[in-house]
Amino acid sequence: MTEDVxxxxxxxxxxxNLTLKELSTKTNLSIGFLSQLxxxxxxxxxxxxxxxxxxxDVNLSYFINEANHNKKIILRSYEKEVFQVENNQFIHYHLTNDIxxxxxxxxxxxxxxxSSKEPLTSYQHKGEEFVYVLEGILTLLINNEQQELFPGDSAHYDSNLVHNWANYTSKTVKLLTVHTPNMFKKETED
Known part of the structure; x- marks a missing residue:
């Protein structure tokens, strides 16, 4: 971090076009310290x-965000937090520090x-989805067709197809999913 800053x-x-001496005067920090920094x-x-x-003439975040950007590669299992609970049924965890x-x-x-009696709303949007079942039996609905996926099974589909997931069993289903586009991505100015 220190080197990046x-x-x-x-x-x-x-x-x-500032010299170290001019920056030193503006900040009340020594020239030697600024040079080492x-x-x-x-x-x-x-x-x-x-x-x-x-x-x-920059925000403090200019240095901190850039410096922390390099630290966001690894997310440890104990750092994972619940991001969202949807309809008291879907528990979402993000698997990145840099979403x-x-x-x-x-x-x-x-x-x-x-319960399999509950109606299921299907979705359709831009992008792609990849799903990998880790535990349980996932019911995947694509274009009004139901498929059961078991642990180790995967599916990769265009998100513009009408789709959703369900768990019609008595045990929790765990799945890894990767979507694009990332709806949380900040837009950057080019």
Missing amino acids: GKKIKELRTNK ERGLTAVAIDSLNNIAKAL ENKNLLPRLIEILPT
């Missing part, structure tokens, strides 16, 4: 980084048992 500071400073040789306190951000910056939407979904 330092590179960003140096890049902004040189693009603004730019080379990734020292850490910086958040209040000092905030002063640097102000002096370089807003990725094209794919990987999720673990648990579907609680339900």
Whole structure:
């Protein structure tokens, strides 16, 4: 993180044609400290980084978000949190730390048992879906046809087909699903 922050500071400073001495004056931080920071040789306190951000006319988040971006590769099993509970039946867990910056939407979904008498609403939208059954028996509805998927079975389909999932058994179904497009992705300006 320190090296990334330092590179960003140096890049902004040189693009603004500021010397280390001028940045030092604006931030009340020593030239030596700023030089070490730019080379990734020292850490910086958040209040000092905030002063640097102000002096370089950027938000503090410019440094923090960029630095944290590199840390979001791995999500440990104990870090997973319930993202959404839908209709008291579908429990959604996101399987990424960086959901807003990725094209794919990987999720673990648990579907609680339900009665087969309940009507099922089907969906249709842009994109693709991949489903892999981890536990239980999943009922997959595609274009009003029902298929049962067992552990180890998978399905990959265009989301513009009318579709949905159901659990008509007495045990919880767990599945891994990957969707595109990722509805949580932030739009970037090109």
